[in-house]
Amino acid sequence: MGLVTVIVELKNFVIERVTNVVDSELSWLALLFIVLIIPILIKTGVGYDYVNIEDQKRERPFTQIYKNIKRIYSTASVRMDLLHLILNQLIFVGIAQFIVLPLTAEYYSATFAPQISAFFGKIGLPKLNVIENHHAVHFIYLVIVFLAYEFFQYLCHFLKHRVGFLWEFHKVHHSAPFLAVTTAYRRHVVDIYTNIFFAGFAIGLTDAVFSQLFYSRPTYSLAADLRVVSLIITLSSSLDHSHIWWSWGKLERVLVSPAVHILHHSKDPKHFGKNLGETLSIFDHVFGTFAKPDVAPEGVEVGLVDKFDWSQASYFRTLIQPFKAITGIISAKGLKSIFKNVNEINLIGNFQKKL
Numbered sequence: 511m512g513l514v515t516v517i518v519e520l521k522n523f524v525i526e527r528v529t530n531v532v533d534s535e536l537s538w539l540a541l542l543f544i545v546l547i548i549p550i551l552i553k554t555g556v557g558y559d560y561v562n563i564e565d566q567k568r569e570r571p572f573t574q575i576y577k578n579i580k581r582i583y584s585t586a587s588v589r590m591d592l593l594h595l596i597l598n599q600l601i602f603v604g605i606a607q608f609i610v611l612p613l614t615a616e617y618y619s620a621t622f623a624p625q626i627s628a629f630f631g632k633i634g635l636p637k638l639n640v641i642e643n644h645h646a647v648h649f650i651y652l653v654i655v656f657l658a659y660e661f662f663q664y665l666c667h668f669l670k671h672r673v674g675f676l677w678e679f680h681k682v683h684h685s686a687p688f689l690a691v692t693t694a695y696r697r698h699v700v701d702i703y704t705n706i707f708f709a710g711f712a713i714g715l716t717d718a719v720f721s722q723l724f725y726s727r728p729t730y731s732l733a734a735d736l737r738v739v740s741l742i743i744t745l746s747s748s749l750d751h752s753h754i755w756w757s758w759g760k761l762e763r764v765l766v767s768p769a770v771h772i773l774h775h776s777k778d779p780k781h782f783g784k785n786l787g788e789t790l791s792i793f794d795h796v797f798g799t800f801a802k803p804d805v806a807p808e809g810v811e812v813g814l815v816d817k818f819d820w821s822q823a824s825y826f827r828t829l830i831q832p833f834k835a836i837t838g839i840i841s842a843k844g845l846k847s848i849f850k851n852v853n854e855i856n857l858i859g860n861f862q863k864k865l
Contacts, residue, residue: 547810582753583688586821591692593825594682602699606706614707618714621720627722638724651720657790658712659743664786664793666708671783674839675848678832685820685828687813689772693751696745698832746789757803766791769803775812 582588599668672679682698750771766787766799766838774785785799787794814820818831839847 521703531804549720582688583692585688587686587688588690588692588830591686591690591696594697594828595692595695595823598695598697598699598702602702602727606702610703611706611713614710615713615717618711619717622715622718623721626693626718626724634732635723637722647724651716654719655713655716657741658786659709660790661793662708662712663705663788664797666705667786667788668783668799670701671786671837674850675836678835678848679704681814681816681820681832682828684775684814685816685823686775687821688753689751689768689812690753691748691751694747698829700832717817743789750788762791762793762802763795764790768801770801772812773801773803776815777811777815 564641584823591648592678679698679700679741683693683701686693686696703724750766750768752768755769755772756767758765761767762770766789770785770791773781776782781801784799785791785794786799791800820828820831823831836848
């Protein structure tokens with residue numbers, strides 16, 4: 511009887527979450543985002559495939575797009591991306607998003623709430639009495655969560671390119687020899703959970719502020735809309751890894767484009783640690799890590815300069831290799847060395863060449 515009750519409660523919980531997302535006002539925004547992106551893909555898919563730029567011929571647009579996509583998505587690199595996508599989603603990401611992220615956010619919210627309450631009391635800021643699902647509060651909450659998420663993901667990404675052991679795990683993502691939308695999912699499990707803890711911090715901090723600023727904190731019904739925000743971020747990240755070269759022009763002061771993000775994956779040392787934003791490029795501009803893309807991508811070589819041959823690695827070897835590299839560094843240079851700035855060891859983060 512107990513098991514049946516648990517199953518029924520779980521079913522009701524899933525139905526409620528799905529209903530909340532489907533009924534969400536922002537679900538229409540996500541749908542609009544997808545609809546608008548299709549013609550952009552069609553328009554920019556002709557003549558801007560930087561991976562096959564030498565092979566392109568003047569063909570009918572849809573024929574050329576089909577051939578380019580077929581060439582890209584039949585490669586060993588994309589097959590590796592898909593292995594990470596499938597296995598990571600099945601094993602790690604579900605646990606991270608539905609268990610670790612909510613628990614982390616709740617922990618940080620409970621931790622920060624007393625300090626924020628005390629701070630608001632000192633400055634004499636009263637709580638605002640608004641109805642629980644007031645649309646203005648709803649909108650402001652989501653915007654602030656999104657901005658907080660983007661800032662802490664920028665910080666997280668910055669540290670991955672500076673702190674030795676974090677870079678070893680992040681190398682898995684940079685091991686792709688060219689970019690495709692699937693490359694966004696080529697990530698080590700430690701890399702995934704690092705993102706999750708920073709995301710939990712952003713959401714928990716925002717939730718703590720709102721819980722002290724308003725008499726009624728955002729409900730789980732409202733917070734379910736974060737799934738839609740997450741969907742938009744996921745789509746944006748996938749498109750930023752596209753093999754199709756296009757720029758948002760002046761909008762790149764705010765938004766990341768494939769033309770911007772390819773430089774982040776460049777082997778050129780001058781691009782290392784540049785363009786760290788996930789969806790927004792605002793923080794790259796603010797903190798001086800923005801690199802402006804050139805007009806054409808032919809000179810950009812994507813991938814890693816590393817002693818280890820990532821092109822021959824299996825999925826399971828990509829999971830093990832960072833631990834082996836870190837163990838080797840500790841054995842040769844001591845525990846403190848894995849916390850050093852990547853640039854102190856090697857500009858590209860190739861620790862092995864310094865051993």
